[in-house]
Amino acid sequence: MSTVLYPGSFDPIHNGHVDVVAQAAELFGNVVVAVMHNPDKPSGLLSTSERVRIARESLAHIPGVTVEAFTGLAVDAASSVNALCIVKGLRTPGDFEIEQQMAHTNFSVSGIRTVYVPCQPGLSHVSSRFIRDIAQHGGDISSMVPAPVAAALAAAFK
Numbered sequence: 577m578s579t580v581l582y583p584g585s586f587d588p589i590h591n592g593h594v595d596v597v598a599q600a601a602e603l604f605g606n607v608v609v610a611v612m613h614n615p616d617k618p619s620g621l622l623s624t625s626e627r628v629r630i631a632r633e634s635l636a637h638i639p640g641v642t643v644e645a646f647t648g649l650a651v652d653a654a655s656s657v658n659a660l661c662i663v664k665g666l667r668t669p670g671d672f673e674i675e676q677q678m679a680h681t682n683f684s685v686s687g688i689r690t691v692y693v694p695c696q697p698g699l700s701h702v703s704s705r706f707i708r709d710i711a712q713h714g715g716d717i718s719s720m721v722p723a724p725v726a727a728a729l730a731a732a733f734k
């Protein structure tokens with residue numbers, strides 16, 4: 577049984593994230609979901625505390641999972657929880673290009689490795705950005721997100 581760190585923006589968490597957490601929990605035992613800041617996505621929808629609360633509600637059914645907010649570097653967050661490695665989900669070849677560069681960078685500065693988990697085929701289209709767009713215009717996001725997310729976004733765009 578090991579602990580792994582799953583960092584992301586989670587703005588909001590969606591069914592693809594939940595699937596990756598479930599797979600990681602099955603493989604490693606303990607998963608720390610790290611709600612972090614992505615400098616490429618400066619204008620978020622939900623506050624950090626809302627992202628954490630909603631992620632906790634959405635992941636409560638998976639044993640071995642905790643959700644925390646972290647500032648700074650993902651590798652420092654991983655060290656602080658004694659993580660064996662960082663886990664990232666892959667949906668598309670585009671994800672791989674971005675994640676591979678981050679994985680190599682994170683390894684070169686810290687020695688912490690990244691393990692990729694492929695998402696279920698039926699979830700490869702799911703993206704937080706599109707979910708925000710659709711919710712903002714009153715569309716139906718219920719097939720892509722856990723119930724707490726649908727409720728939070730409905731309230732945010734009321």
Ligand code: PNS
Nearest residue numbers: 583584585612613614648649650678681
């Ligand atoms: O869900 P996202 O937006 O793809 O997650 C990206 C995230 C938050 C994991 C990435 O931006 C990150 O690791 N941020 C923390 C700062 C950091 O470690 N930067 C160096 C990356 S090589």
